[in-house]
Amino acid sequence: MLTQSRWFALAAVILTAGPAAAQAPSQPVDTLPSCDAWLANRISGRSLTVDPRALARLKAAGVSIEPSRRMRAAGYPWEHQILVALPPSYGRTDQRYPVLWVTDGQFFFSAVTEVVTSCAGKHLPEMIVVAVGATPEADQARNEIQSRRTFDYSPNEVRDFTGFGSELHRARSEAAERRLKAEGKFGNDRMGGAPRFLAFIAEDIRGQLAREYRMADDHTLFGHSGGGLFCAYALTARPSTFQRYVCGSPSLAGGDYEVFRLEERYAKDNKDLAAAVFFGAGENEILTGGSWGLVSSMARMAEILRLRAYPSLQLHARIFPGENHGSVIPLVLSWGLRSVWEKAPPAGR
Numbered sequence: 001m002l003t004q005s006r007w008f009a010l011a012a013v014i015l016t017a018g019p020a021a022a023q024a025p026s027q028p029v030d031t032l033p034s035c036d037a038w039l040a041n042r043i044s045g046r047s048l049t050v051d052p053r054a055l056a057r058l059k060a061a062g063v064s065i066e067p068s069r070r071m072r073a074a075g076y077p078w079e080h081q082i083l084v085a086l087p088p089s090y091g092r093t094d095q096r097y098p099v100l101w102v103t104d105g106q107f108f109f110s111a112v113t114e115v116v117t118s119c120a121g122k123h124l125p126e127m128i129v130v131a132v133g134a135t136p137e138a139d140q141a142r143n144e145i146q147s148r149r150t151f152d153y154s155p156n157e158v159r160d161f162t163g164f165g166s167e168l169h170r171a172r173s174e175a176a177e178r179r180l181k182a183e184g185k186f187g188n189d190r191m192g193g194a195p196r197f198l199a200f201i202a203e204d205i206r207g208q209l210a211r212e213y214r215m216a217d218d219h220t221l222f223g224h225s226g227g228g229l230f231c232a233y234a235l236t237a238r239p240s241t242f243q244r245y246v247c248g249s250p251s252l253a254g255g256d257y258e259v260f261r262l263e264e265r266y267a268k269d270n271k272d273l274a275a276a277v278f279f280g281a282g283e284n285e286i287l288t289g290g291s292w293g294l295v296s297s298m299a300r301m302a303e304i305l306r307l308r309a310y311p312s313l314q315l316h317a318r319i320f321p322g323e324n325h326g327s328v329i330p331l332v333l334s335w336g337l338r339s340v341w342e343k344a345p346p347a348g349r
Contacts (some may be wrong), residue, residue: 058110062088064090066083069186084213095255101220102223156255158258228251236266249294276335
């Protein structure tokens with residue numbers, strides 16, 4: 001999980017293309033990017049946050065952007081905002097659609113919906129997109145969004161991790177917390193919300209939306225960074241909750257490697273894992289990704305899952321050359337979704 005300054009830099013920046021984009025020009029900002037443009041990361045000049053221009057492009061392409069709503073999980077002191085996008089054919093058919101669940105909806109809703117819309121009929125089916133994130137009044141300047149993310153995505157109440165490199169990490173982490181407190185900002189010291197947050201998504205939100213929309217029993221989860229940790233947590237704690245998982249730059253050292261313990265516990269009691277899973281990160285995160293071991297912990301989890309040799313597990317992992325924590329997001333999205341849908345049955349069950 002990244003610091004406040006790193007995440008708000010991601011939220012504010014314009015997406016910049018990495019080395020994959022050097023061979024071809026980016027598409028104009030006022031057009032819906034092609035699927036090939038997403039896969040080649042030729043999308044510089046586009047906002048990473050929920051972008052009014054992107055929403056206008058989506059509406060022009062026939063996507064229905066539903067009114068936002070708020071829901072509060074049991075025991076939570078704050079609400080979450082729920083954003084829903086319906087595919088272009090939704091109003092012309094009675095079929096049910098697979099659902100893509102997106103963490104950090106305040107950041108990724110429009111970008112994810114653009115990927116799904118551009119790639120539908122090529123590498124993906126049409127999907128309903130449901131994005132769960134912070135409400136608009138959450139105070140970014142005072143680290144409130146990051147503080148909430150830390151709670152939502154952390155699998156237990158353990159703040160850091162032990163083992164090699166842990167002292168270096170802990171010193172950085174404690175210094176960052178002291179700075180936040182000195183500046184009168186929200187701290188990142190409240191942990192352990194992932195079990196409740198997963199139940200909130202899988203039971204409360206899904207139950208409510210399933211009564212309103214034609215949702216197939218086919219669910220994919222996407223998360224990046226802290227959301228990537230939550231993605232891996234859902235996979236190891238309640239794997240049948242989703243059929244597909246796209247986990248980008250996941251901070252799997254969080255909670256002192258709790259997701260590895262959950263994975264081991266699952267393996268002792270189960271001989272199969274019926275899921276399609278994609279792990280992706282940027283090569284440059286090895287040297288610029290802070291102290292969480294984003295790439296190394298991700299690689300280790302992928303190795304362990306491969307060694308389990310689960311018959312029904314479709315496992316994919318990629319480290320994208322030259323990409324950093326922000327620039328890799330379009331590639332994780334596009335290649336991740338393409339990968340987990342590669343051998344899927346027809347949608348609309």
